[in-house]
Amino acid sequence: MNDPMQLSLEQKFSLRSFETQVQKMSREQAQDFLVKLYEQMMMRETMYKHFLKHEWGIDSPHSI
Numbered sequence: 001m002n003d004p005m006q007l008s009l010e011q012k013f014s015l016r017s018f019e020t021q022v023q024k025m026s027r028e029q030a031q032d033f034l035v036k037l038y039e040q041m042m043m044r045e046t047m048y049k050h051f052l053k054h055e056w057g058i059d060s061p062h063s064i
Helices: 009-023 027-056
Strands: none
Touching: none
16 A cells, blocks of 8 residues: 655655755754744745635735
């Protein structure tokens, strides 16, 4: 059974490469990187919410 929530082979490779890069960072670099990564995740979530509201027709064009 193929679990859709598992990473693909390409994603696993990318994750391993990312892990190697993070291990080479100083603690301060890793902390800064983590904060920036979290900010990007929040921006992506906001973008997805906006996109879904628009696609579902529940966005309000008159809202501020």
